[in-house]
Amino acid sequence: MNQNITKIEVNGKEIYLIGTAHVSHTSRQDVKDCIDEVKPDSICIELDEERFEAFNNPKRWENNDIIEVIKDKKTGYMLANLILSAYQRRIAKKMDVQAGQEMIQGIESAKEIGANLVLVDRNIQTTFKRIYRKHSFFQKLKLISSLVMSIFDDEDISSDDIESLKQSDALDVALKEVSKEYPVVSEVLIHERDQVLAYKIKNAPGNKIVAVLGAAHIPGIKEEIYKTYDIKELESIPAKKPSAKIIGWIIPLAIIAMILSLFSINSTLGWEQVINWILWNGSLSALGVLLAWGHPLAIIVAFIAAPITSLNPLLAAGWFAGLAEAFIRKPKVKDFENLLDDVNSIKGFYKNRITHILLVVIFANLFSTLGTMIGGFDVIKNFIQSFL
Template sequence: EIRLVGTAHVSQNSIDEVKRAIEEFEPDVVAVELDRGRFAAIKKEGKPPEMDDIIKGGNFNETLVQWMLAYIQRKIGMDVGIEPGAEMLAAINEAESRQIPVALADRDIRITLSRFWRGMTVLEKLRLIYALMGTIISGKGDDEEDKIDIEALTKDKDLIEMAIEEFHKFSPNGAYALIDERDAYLAHSLLRLSQRHEKVLGIVGAGHMKGIQRYFEKPETLPPFESLTAQQKTHNWKLIIGGVIIAMFAFILLLIGFSGVGVDVLLGAVVYWVIINGVLAAGFTLIAGGHPLSALTAFCVSWLTSLNPFLAAGWFAAVTEAKVRKPKASDLQKIIDAESFSDMRQVPMFRVIFVAALANVGSMLGTFAYFIFIFPILGIDPTVVFVDGFNNLVAWISGLYR
């Protein structure tokens, strides 16, 4: 027999309900919606990640989104006086006090975040970051009228379904990785446990209840377990876009060179590539609160990183920022405990990642700005350059075979 308890991660009622369910049901095993990493974090047994490991990972945007989500969840918890994940900790402590084994039923958070981020379109990512930043910077939820009634959310199934439906509309691909796939993963875990234990109690988020129950009713619809953990095969857009940028830049220089407008114009095109990329990368580094040396680093490398899909201006800026700010592993807890976005920005580890993300944004915008504005800046007619340059290039190539 499998019994589910749907909880909110910042709810006193959920804590009480979890304890009551364990006492009344007397399960052979308690399965919690946690993976090893989050289990260790809740039990305060985990080792915080080192800054070097985060930088080497290079997933700056994913890391930022994860921190923002953790921050927002904690802010909601502060409103109701409950630490995020308190109901899971209560389930673990209650089970351990009764010598009941605890099983970790959720997918590795790193796999979930990777599939979540990789699965979203560019538009979905921009909308998500905009929404998260808007919530954090505006401090929405601090006013009494903005408070979220967590207890009502866990009790009202229609409200839960409405919230999930809105998330699917907001980010279909993100919702699929964050909700639908984890419904299936949790169902797999619970069904496997039921083969070894007579009574299984599953402690899961209220938003997963309906999806898990649907799979219990029709287990044949469960996707293969391996498909939920395998690395998604996606087009390597970084390489594709990088290749297109290199080709466009080389093609423009080639046409300018063969158009006969002069060497000074050709040199100007190269110089402006360096300046436009550098200024925007450095500017966004400073907007992120980066050190002037980090901004200088971004300026110096962005012209090159924009032409190399294996390099990123943000990575170099982050390395410099880390050397200057000297973040510590303990900074991660400071990020989660921050009272506001400005407090968060004061934490060296957050600032390093924020610098990395915004430097990359600036470098990317610099590349687009170059292709849009280079001809007006140089004061030449692109039509003339393209026509004359192309004709002269064709004539030159033809002359090679005569």
């Protein structure tokens, strides 16, 4: 057996774990050789339904309706997915290979030998949302910034570098570094998925199973596959804490109550505070859209919407600004066709109307949140001073 293939026995089943690099020249051949030799009953691949569909429909981005993406509150998810897809595609281009060839080989081999094809990864939206829910506001800002900047990192990666990723010791070092910077990301993206993958692999039909996996998961799966897990919990999206929902309403209501109290003391002071609230929220949200090079109408919409949406946890200024941007600058067919190429540069990010709209939504929301924090502090300060 190839050194990148691990054989283990669980519950009377022979399981072969193939550790691959998703942009490696040799990983596809590793998969083909192992399947030809083992002739498994089931072939497991590290994909979920959504990414499996992506392999069958490479031009899936062309079917997206950006307005529906905004309405469904999926702008952050779409942006993260685009960045990750483009990053992997860029490395694959440097390596002169097509990303995900080892997964494609697993799919083709399953058809050739009549084996069960089992998709064993967790839904990617669930993974993203679990990461998002477990970070504070400022941690989210840091994480988003790191994610965006990663696509503009033009560091050369050699074939030897890619192949070395298959060595467990190198992976251990890499994971330790990730854990230091973003321990929650490491927990959700690697360790939780190790558990999900292990559970689904050992429960795949048949007595001989071949699993095609990213090499980073092999050490964890070897350890986790002998344990039992609550798969429903691992594949669920953590609900917001009741306290968070309550606070989400208490803070806006408290701000409104304090402003009304200022009116009862001094109407001039009350109107002054209303104006300050509008200026802080509206101006900063509008500034966010301006930094995203949004259309003047989108800037105006953000300015008007932010002071209102900041007082309603169910609404966000970015949604309205993004819809205005999408209405004025409707994406064209070429925007969808060039999407994955354009996200590899700052210029392309702003040039492509789809990513441009996503930036408008995200920047408007981020700066509106900042405006809420500053404006809220201003209200509290004046409220306290009025009673001193």
